[in-house]
Amino acid sequence: MSPEQDPVKLMKQQVGKAAADRVKSGSIVGLGTGSTTAYTIQFLGERLKSGEIKDIKGVPTSFQASVLAKEYGIPLTTLDEIDHIDIAIDGADEVDPHKNLIKGGGAAHTREKIVDCLADQFIVVVDGSKIVDRLGSTFLLPVEVMPMAMTPVMAAITKLGGKPTLRMGVKKAGPVITDQGNMVIDVKFDAIDNPAELEKTLNNIPGVLENGLFVGVADVILVGEIKDGQPVVREIS
Numbered sequence: 001m002s003p004e005q006d007p008v009k010l011m012k013q014q015v016g017k018a019a020a021d022r023v024k025s026g027s028i029v030g031l032g033t034g035s036t037t038a039y040t041i042q043f044l045g046e047r048l049k050s051g052e053i054k055d056i057k058g059v060p061t062s063f064q065a066s067v068l069a070k071e072y073g074i075p076l077t078t079l080d081e082i083d084h085i086d087i088a089i090d091g092a093d094e095v096d097p098h099k100n101l102i103k104g105g106g107a108a109h110t111r112e113k114i115v116d117c118l119a120d121q122f123i124v125v126v127d128g129s130k131i132v133d134r135l136g137s138t139f140l141l142p143v144e145v146m147p148m149a150m151t152p153v154m155a156a157i158t159k160l161g162g163k164p165t166l167r168m169g170v171k172k173a174g175p176v177i178t179d180q181g182n183m184v185i186d187v188k189f190d191a192i193d194n195p196a197e198l199e200k201t202l203n204n205i206p207g208v209l210e211n212g213l214f215v216g217v218a219d220v221i222l223v224g225e226i227k228d229g230q231p232v233v234r235e236i237s
């Protein structure tokens with residue numbers, strides 16, 4: 001590996017490709033959102049173009065995934081046109097030892113949860129930095145909120161012990177707006193001891209559309225790591 005190569009990029013590339021290699025001809029594939037799954041979409045498109053696989057259809061989890069899939073020549077479908085998803089491949093912001101996840105760094109967790117939960121097999125692709133002992137230790141928990149309910153939702157989350165912050169755009173002035181036209185708050189919890197319970201509790205607050213806890217959904221985690229200077233993929237299943 002030459003020094004000018006970014007190790008995180010290399011890990012993401014390797015793991016994104018490893019997941020794309022698992023897709024078989026004829027599959028309906030959930031296409032995740034983010035910089036890691038961007039490589040999966042790219043490699044899937046290349047496999048299709050070379051004729052190595054054929055007849056796949058993608059179900060995008062975001063506008064970003066849809067644009068990328070079109071760019072790489074992957075035919076798309078919608079949930080109205082299919083009765084199952086064979087495999088979904090998506091990234092994550094944190095993965096705990098029970099394969100539970102925090103997602104939503106790209107504000108796409110609502111559509112991602114719909115697609116990933118429907119898949120017969122859900123493969124998560126991450127670089128090694130995403131593996132944690134406990135959810136919430138490195139990443140704030142994203143919650144998608146309807147704008148008119150922002151104040152009461154923030155108050156309810158504060159009452160639960162969370163510290164919510166409205167997510168602001170990086171290049172855009174003002175808040176991040178999701179593909180559904182909502183806003184995202186990022187919540188710091190001192191400890192997420194029971195992710196399954198917190199996932200339900202948050203979604204029960206009127207005005208919350210979905211939160212980024214994915215509990216008991218992932219089947220396989222593919223982790224990109226650097227060993228002896230080379231990118232390798234470790235599987236947790």
Ligand SMILES: O=C(CO)[C@H](O)[C@H](O)COP(=O)(O)O
Pocket residue numbers: 032033034035036037090091092093102103104105106107108109112
């Ligand atoms: O949940 C997500 C988007 O909502 C992404 O999958 C997550 O943020 C990981 O992104 P990346 O692969 O760029 O690290």
